[in-house]
Structures are given as structure tokens and as C-alpha cells.
Amino acid sequence: MxxxxxxxxxxxxxxxxxxxxxxxxxxxFHLLQTENTDAxxxxxxxxxxxxxxxxxxxxxxxxxxxxxxxxxxxxRDGSVLCVVEEPRDVVAIERTREFQGRYHVLGxxxxxxxxxxxxxxxxxxxVARLDAEPVDELILAMNPNVEGExxxxxxxxxxxxxxxxxxxxxxxxxxxxxxDYADEVTLGRAFSGRRDIP
Amino acid sequence: xxxxxxxxxxxxxYKLAETDRIVHLLSPxxxxxxxxxxxxxxxxxxxxxxxxxxxxxxxxxYEGRNLDMITQVELVASHAAVREDYARSAAASVxxxxxxxxxxxxxxxxxxxxxxxxxxxxLAAGPEEPAVFVDAFLLRLASIVGFHAFTDACxxxxxxxxxxxxxxxxxxxxxxxxxxxxxxAVDPRVIEVVATLAAGGEWAVLPSLARESPDAHRTAAxxxxxxxxxxxxxxxxxxxxxxxx
Ligand SMILES: [Zn+2]
Ligand SMILES: [Zn+2]
Numbered sequence: 001m002x003x004x005x006x007x008x009x010x011x012x013x014x015x016x017x018x019x020x021x022x023x024x025x026x027x028x029f030h031l032l033q034t035e036n037t038d039a040x041x042x043x044x045x046x047x048x049x050x051x052x053x054x055x056x057x058x059x060x061x062x063x064x065x066x067x068x069x070x071x072x073x074x075x076r077d078g079s080v081l082c083v084v085e086e087p088r089d090v091v092a093i094e095r096t097r098e099f100q101g102r103y104h105v106l107g108x109x110x111x112x113x114x115x116x117x118x119x120x121x122x123x124x125x126x127v128a129r130l131d132a133e134p135v136d137e138l139i140l141a142m143n144p145n146v147e148g149e150x151x152x153x154x155x156x157x158x159x160x161x162x163x164x165x166x167x168x169x170x171x172x173x174x175x176x177x178x179x180d181y182a183d184e185v186t187l188g189r190a191f192s193g194r195r196d197i198p
Numbered sequence: 199x200x201x202x203x204x205x206x207x208x209x210x211x212y213k214l215a216e217t218d219r220i221v222h223l224l225s226p227x228x229x230x231x232x233x234x235x236x237x238x239x240x241x242x243x244x245x246x247x248x249x250x251x252x253x254x255x256x257x258x259x260y261e262g263r264n265l266d267m268i269t270q271v272e273l274v275a276s277h278a279a280v281r282e283d284y285a286r287s288a289a290a291s292v293x294x295x296x297x298x299x300x301x302x303x304x305x306x307x308x309x310x311x312x313x314x315x316x317x318x319x320x321l322a323a324g325p326e327e328p329a330v331f332v333d334a335f336l337l338r339l340a341s342i343v344g345f346h347a348f349t350d351a352c353x354x355x356x357x358x359x360x361x362x363x364x365x366x367x368x369x370x371x372x373x374x375x376x377x378x379x380x381x382x383a384v385d386p387r388v389i390e391v392v393a394t395l396a397a398g399g400e401w402a403v404l405p406s407l408a409r410e411s412p413d414a415h416r417t418a419a420x421x422x423x424x425x426x427x428x429x430x431x432x433x434x435x436x437x438x439x440x441x442x443x
Contacts, residue, residue: 018215110284112291112436113210146251146281153284174242185247185276 060105079136109147137165209294226311230301233266245271277322289328291436330408337396345429349393387414
């Protein structure tokens, strides 16, 4: 244990995801040794982000205004919604430049064992959007893991009666990898998601 | 440090650092194993897809001071069909949650392993209404860890039955003398359903049991939940996620 202020900093850092007690200590002592201006910039960045960034009232992506940049962009195709777990998934998909539609961010994935159920996600808001916006297709882009699959299955059941086309992001072989290096679960999924060569 | 080989069923995983996972497994010979799998959250990881919850795997591990390290994984059965359906995945969640709670590290429990494997195989076969398998699983697990629900004798005086009263705390049916005054008798069908769920027979007969007497099954299911939560002394977090008719 250290003196008050240092220990407070270590405790706060230790609460960040992926930061254990050892790393928290290392970061704290790094900050103690850096220039005042550098430390101030970090503190300011945290304060500013908390003060100015909020969630988009339409899609729950992070936004600097009432609605996010993508929802406000009139060139985006409003008939296709890509449903993702987290705002960082929007960033990942945007990087591909493949998708011209808009998003809906659920804010997590269903995980019964962690006590996270459908009511903890922005699902009601999604259903409301389908009513209010001219959406023809929903693309489910959940993570290919237990929680993501449970969420996608729950969503497709929920949305089936609403008459909107629901598709799921294909999962398969990583580009640049070797076929024989893939595990059989991934390879099996790649098989079931195969398509005609155009 | 020593390396060893074992098999196990993945109970659950926790994210660790940027690309790793901590994996909880149930092995028939070692009980619960907690191990680190490096780099498995990276796309294209050699064995990430094999270490999803509910998978039955053959493993090579390296003994660590605190957590062991997984170095190789071969798939015995992926049980992928369980993960692909919300109701089955929720049902499997209850199974792995309770196993994770009762299994001890370094304590051999082959019966528990066989029960979990049978439960997951049953779910992987794609039942329409998986809830009844959860009920049977819970009572059978309770029985393995020492809390068998009495259904053909009085749980207090052991006089043979059938008896008309049912108690969570006493652990099953009660005779007229042992039941506290004012206890209401239950429909004998409920006790029959509890008995069949707990008995450890064929899983295949269970859906018809639930279909033929839905009311008795509903009562037996809530009795099961209360029984297991009381005797294992813990709340079942995933229980409410399982869809029930
Ligand atoms: Zn938005
Ligand atoms: Zn008695």
C-alpha cells in the first residue's frame, strides 16, 4: 500500500478492463515520472470525452450530438441496418468501407451465466426503429462466440414475425490463413456459409 | 514444470488481457480445471473455435503455479447445435453454471462428467422445448452431490410412501405425521414427475412427460428450482433465461 493519492490512482487504474494490480502500479509510477503537461493532457482527454460524448439517440453508437455522424449522414442507406454488440464494432465495420447502411448498437450480448438478458440490451429500441424507419434488411454482426450466437438466435426469433429480411454475417476462414490450419468448428461454419461464385 | 493430457467439457470462459481466455473445464479424472488459453480471441487462432463453452475436448496442458496453460486442443464433440439456438444455449448455461459451482479442482467426479456430457448431447440433438432437460439435469446433479429428492419415502422418518406432501427444506416427500400442520397436499402427478426427473433414466422420455401433464410439470419445475437453490445454497443466475411454455 502507498500514500493516499498514489494508492487512489492505482485503485482507479486497477478497475480498468484488462489492467491487473501489477500493471496498475506500473502505469501509476509511469504517470508520476512523466511531464506535468503529458499527464494533464491525459486527464483533460478523459474529462472531455465524458463531458461531450454521449450515445446516439437513434442507434446507440457513440455520438457528439443528439445523433451520431452515421445517422446524420443522408448519403447512408436507411433500408439496411447492421446490428452490432458494441460501438467499437461499428468502427471495425466502417474500416472495411463495404457497408453503406446504418447501424444499431445493442450495448452487449445476451449471457445468461452473467445475468445479462435481452432486457439489458437495446432491443426494444431496435423493434421501434423497424416500425418508424423504412428498413428492409437487418444484418446481424454479432461476435462468433457463445454470447454472440445466443444473441443472434434470440434476435432472429424476435424479428421473424416482423417480416423484415434478417441475414447473418458469414463466418469462416481468415484471409491469408491456411485451410489446414483452421479448426473444424470454423471450417464447418465456412462450409455451411459457402456461396456460388458470381 | 510438468505437462499432462486430459479431456474435459468447457464450462465457461473469461476474457483475459487482449487476446487470451481463462477457461473452466470439467474433467472426469481431475474435476474442475482452470487454465489459460493464449491468443484464442484472435481470428485465425489455431484452437480458439474448439474452446467455446459446451465443447468436449481432448487437451494438452502445462502445469502452472496458479493456472495451467493449454497448449493443444483436439475436438471430441463441439455440440455446436447447442450454441446455435437461443433456448438450447440458455438451457446449457444452467447446466454449466451449476457444474461450475459444485465441481472442485483436483476432485475426481466421473458421475458429474457423465451427467454433463449426457445433458449436452441431449440438447445438441435439437429438442424443441429444452426446459424439461434442465429440470432433470438439476435434480440429477443435486443427487450426485448428495441431495437426492425423496419421492417414494418420507424425507424425515423414511416411512415408505407414496406420500402427499412435498417439502423443499426436508428434501422431498413427507408423510402426514411429519408434514407441518397446515401443509397442503400436492397432486400425486407432481410427485411422479419429480421422481421421473430425478431418477436418472432415459432423457428421451422427458418431453412427453412435460407434454402430457403440463400443469404437474410446471409445479415440479418450480419445486426443482427451489430445491436446488436451497440445497446448493446459491441462486441459479441463468435459470430465468430458459424459455418455458
Ligand atoms: Zn446513430
Ligand atoms: Zn414421516
